[in-house]
Amino acid sequence: MKIREKIIEGGLAFSALITVLTTIGIIWVLLSQSLVFFKDVSIVEFLTNPEWTPLFTNKNYGILSLLSGTILTSSIAIAVALPIGLTIAIYLSEYAPKGFRTYVKPMLEILAAVPTVVYGFFALTIVTPYLKTIFPEIAPFNALSAGIVMGIMIIPMISSLSEDALFAVPKTLRDASYGMGSTRYQTAFKVLVPAASSGIIVSIILAISRAIGETMIVAIAAGQQPNMTMNPLETVETITAYIVQVSLGDVPHGSIEYRTIFAAGLTLFIFTFILNNISFYIRRKYQERYE
Amino acid sequence: MENTSQKNINNEDQSMSQDTTEKSKVILESKKANVYYGDMHAIKNVNIKMRENSVTAFIGPSGCGKSTFLRTFNRMNDYIDIFRKEGEFYINGKEIYQKDVKVEELRKTVGMVFQKPNPFPKSIYENVAFGLRIQGIKNKSVLDEAVEKSLKQAAIWDEVKDNLKKSALALSGGQQQRICIARALAVEPKVLLMDEPASALDPISTAKIEELIYQLKENYTIVIVTHNMQQAGRVSDRTAFFYIGELIEFGKTKNIFTNPKEELTERYITGRFG
Numbered sequence A: 001m002k003i004r005e006k007i008i009e010g011g012l013a014f015s016a017l018i019t020v021l022t023t024i025g026i027i028w029v030l031l032s033q034s035l036v037f038f039k040d041v042s043i044v045e046f047l048t049n050p051e052w053t054p055l056f057t058n059k060n061y062g063i064l065s066l067l068s069g070t071i072l073t074s075s076i077a078i079a080v081a082l083p084i085g086l087t088i089a090i091y092l093s094e095y096a097p098k099g100f101r102t103y104v105k106p107m108l109e110i111l112a113a114v115p116t117v118v119y120g121f122f123a124l125t126i127v128t129p130y131l132k133t134i135f136p137e138i139a140p141f142n143a144l145s146a147g148i149v150m151g152i153m154i155i156p157m158i159s160s161l162s163e164d165a166l167f168a169v170p171k172t173l174r175d176a177s178y179g180m181g182s183t184r185y186q187t188a189f190k191v192l193v194p195a196a197s198s199g200i201i202v203s204i205i206l207a208i209s210r211a212i213g214e215t216m217i218v219a220i221a222a223g224q225q226p227n228m229t230m231n232p233l234e235t236v237e238t239i240t241a242y243i244v245q246v247s248l249g250d251v252p253h254g255s256i257e258y259r260t261i262f263a264a265g266l267t268l269f270i271f272t273f274i275l276n277n278i279s280f281y282i283r284r285k286y287q288e289r290y291e
Numbered sequence B: 001m002e003n004t005s006q007k008n009i010n011n012e013d014q015s016m017s018q019d020t021t022e023k024s025k026v027i028l029e030s031k032k033a034n035v036y037y038g039d040m041h042a043i044k045n046v047n048i049k050m051r052e053n054s055v056t057a058f059i060g061p062s063g064c065g066k067s068t069f070l071r072t073f074n075r076m077n078d079y080i081d082i083f084r085k086e087g088e089f090y091i092n093g094k095e096i097y098q099k100d101v102k103v104e105e106l107r108k109t110v111g112m113v114f115q116k117p118n119p120f121p122k123s124i125y126e127n128v129a130f131g132l133r134i135q136g137i138k139n140k141s142v143l144d145e146a147v148e149k150s151l152k153q154a155a156i157w158d159e160v161k162d163n164l165k166k167s168a169l170a171l172s173g174g175q176q177q178r179i180c181i182a183r184a185l186a187v188e189p190k191v192l193l194m195d196e197p198a199s200a201l202d203p204i205s206t207a208k209i210e211e212l213i214y215q216l217k218e219n220y221t222i223v224i225v226t227h228n229m230q231q232a233g234r235v236s237d238r239t240a241f242f243y244i245g246e247l248i249e250f251g252k253t254k255n256i257f258t259n260p261k262e263e264l265t266e267r268y269i270t271g272r273f274g
């Protein structure tokens, strides 16, 4: 029996090791390739040049025009997902009949399971034409359509995790609030949402993380044209869309054009890394609070 | 749970106040009250009258329905799906389950303090101001005044007056419970329902809460559920003994404890069961 336990233990340790090694490997590749890249391109240029044209003869390496595309589409997505996701979370935890929650939650989570390529085409072939009836000047590929659809995709992340956080608020606080003569609405917004705020913030950060890393929807519907703009009606290119573009193209391995994707990837990685750490930090504080 | 540090509240005082409460008006009343949880008959045909500025203790073995009955008076059972009631419940002569009664208004008249201290994860100030804020009161001086007054009434002002911005969760359990009492008092209810308010507290905090209850009855009508016989004896004017959903005996606390009419009551208070 001892041996069996040893084998199981070893197996578990091995699985954990693989995960850690993969992460280290990814960071290593990103860093080493980026280092070579930054030998040719100064960090100052990378961070300040307003143009990103590594594939043209007149080369510019300003990440900002990709970063702005990422930030623009992600902001639109959050602007869509946050109010809807939070409303759903509050409705499910406070208003919906008991059984309702058990059915609706998994159904909502299906939204997150739809292949992103489907969302991409939905944005391109349904949402964009519809938006064109409202904004005739909208570009065929645009940040708005991709952002909205990405927002729909991340609704369940926000609604589900926020609902968990609201649900976890001790019943004694609900009693206290109702006992003071609060209405349901007051209980939800003055007691439960503040008490669950850390959990809700974590859900939002994870959703932002997800939006920043999303690739297929933006590659299909937002375009592939680096553009330092905050106008949602224009064509933009996100960091992820650029990486796909180069990976699928015929850029020779080992060239500086090829290495741009690692520098871009590193930027993305740093971004999501910081966000995940913030959420980790908030979650830890939150756990302390309810001991 | 024996609490020897508590000084004995003057018996003379108590009997005097009983004489005055005898004539004062009825604030809480139930007529043929029955409560069911699904098929379970939790309260059986209870008729009771509680008078203004009195303290009534509900005692009885665990599961006999004390909390259930207490909570019918601020309709906190309404949230339980399988809860059903029959009979009539009056606050100040008004039947509180009638359609035209707004539950929110009722609960401003009938405040509640729970077994486990349950302050909001907010500052001390915001906890006490909560009830006024949800009524839409924003005026700072009105809030300041109410917060100070309630904290003084709850005998905790001196301990927290310099730290009103501090989180209420950072206080001790006994202090938290007094914050909860202050929070309930801030909206100036007529009735205060207390469900084992001291059962989670140490003897010194318990003594403070008991003293507080004794002072509060000047202005409020109080109903307290307790498992502590000494406590019931010290703080209440009248005692109601419940047994498996029935009100077995209700009378002056002194009589219930020295000369109970029912054998069940006697067996319970002498600790021979439950």
Ligand SMILES: Nc1ncnc2c1ncn2[C@@H]1O[C@H](COP(=O)(O)OP(=O)(O)OP(=O)(O)O)[C@@H](O)[C@H]1O
Binding pocket: B037, B040, B042, B060, B061, B062, B063, B064, B065, B066, B067, B068, B069, B080, B082
């Ligand atoms: N939400 C509920 N659903 C179903 N049954 C309940 C519910 N709350 C209480 N009961 C039942 O009703 C009866 C009375 O419960 P109640 O909590 O009023 O007793 P209690 O006298 O306050 O007991 P304790 O001294 O332990 O607090 C018990 O048999 C209990 O199991």
Ligand SMILES: [Mg+2]
Binding pocket: B066, B067, B068, B195, B225
């Ligand atoms: Mg109880």
